[in-house]
Amino acid sequence: MGEDTPLGEDPGRRWSIGELAQATGVTVRALHHYDEIGLLRAGERTASGHRRYTAADLRRLYRVRTLRSLGMPLEEIKRMLGAPEDLAGTRALLAAQLEQLTAQAERLQQLVRQVGGLLRQLDTGALPDPDQFMTTLEMISMLDSYFTDEQREELARRRDALGPDAVEEARSRFAGLVEQLLGHVRDDTPVDDPGVQDLLRRWEELGSAFHAEGAGGERTKAAARRMWQDQGAGLSRNLPWPAESMVALTAYLERARAARPGD
Incomplete structure (x- = not known):
């Protein structure tokens, strides 16, 4: 093909x-x-x-x-989409998309200016722990780039609804899944292996607890995956595994999703 x-x-x-x-x-x-x-x-x-x-x-x-x-x-x-596809309709759609992307770019430029101002404040020694603070700012920037305001609010609501105990338990389960999956990455286990597919199922079930049900939740999951695919190295900085390992794991999981049987 x-x-x-x-x-x-x-x-x-x-x-x-x-x-x-x-x-x-x-x-x-x-x-x-x-x-x-x-x-x-x-x-x-x-x-x-x-x-x-x-x-x-x-x-x-x-x-x-x-x-x-x-x-x-x-x-x-x-x-x-029930209407016939035509050049005028496609052009209008692309124009609307371009307008939205332009607005997103303007918001990112505003964020750049804000971070620049904070950097100048850090240079005066006015704020403690600048490394941690800047990491937080980078995370905010990434979230702004990949999630809409509505999606960020929904993610926060889901996290609050779960409560700190459930979140901590999820962290522990996440760490266990990462260790097992990284073993398969190192061993180059075929992604259609039943054991790998079972780990993928458990991985996605764990992540689903933090997302809404239905199409809205699917959109936030897709946005989160795009963020990890694009920014995995930066997001992995505060995790106990090497950034390159987490980047490889993200790619491995995507191949495993594509290899699901029956599709």
């Missing part, structure tokens, strides 16, 4: 659900949900019943993701 061909370049190309999820950052679970509600169905099926997505499906997925990023509910997106 031309593995070196960039996604979307060949109009005759087809993608399995795992390939589409890995290439676009949309989870397999979300793609299943889109199929169930009639928002995005694979244009073709193999003789054995496996989904195969076409170039038209890819363009539709792009429109879905863009409209979701603009805050539109799935039902409204489904209604909107």
Whole structure:
């Protein structure tokens, strides 16, 4: 199928659900949900019943993701996408996306100015523990880049609802899963190994406790994965494992997701 061909370049190309999820950052679970509600169905099926997505499906997925990023509910997106695809509609969609990205860039520039001001204050010795403080600021910057205000508020509500004891227990379970998974990374265990797939299931069940149910929770999970994929080295600085190990683990988990059986 031309593995070196960039996604979307060949109009005759087809993608399995795992390939589409890995290439676009949309989870397999979300793609299943889109199929169930009639928002995005694979244009073709193999003789054995496996989904195969076409170039038209890819363009539709792009429109879905863009409209979701603009805050539109799935039902409204489904209604909107019921109209025939045309150049004017696509241009309007891209213009709206560009406007949103421009606003995000302006917020990031404002954050840069704020951090610069704090750095100047640190130079006077007015604030204690500058290393820890700057790490916190970097985390805030990352969150601002990957999560909407609504998503950050929902994550905070879920954490508060769990309570400190449950959060501490989750940390302990997380550490155990990391150790086991890093062992598989070091051993180069195939990602479709049943043991690896079971660890992935437990990993995602643990993470799900911190996210809302339904499509909203799937969006925050996807945002968190994108953040780890892009900023894993920086996020790992305060963890007891080497940053390069956590970056490798993030990539390993993504391959394991794409290798789930039955897709």
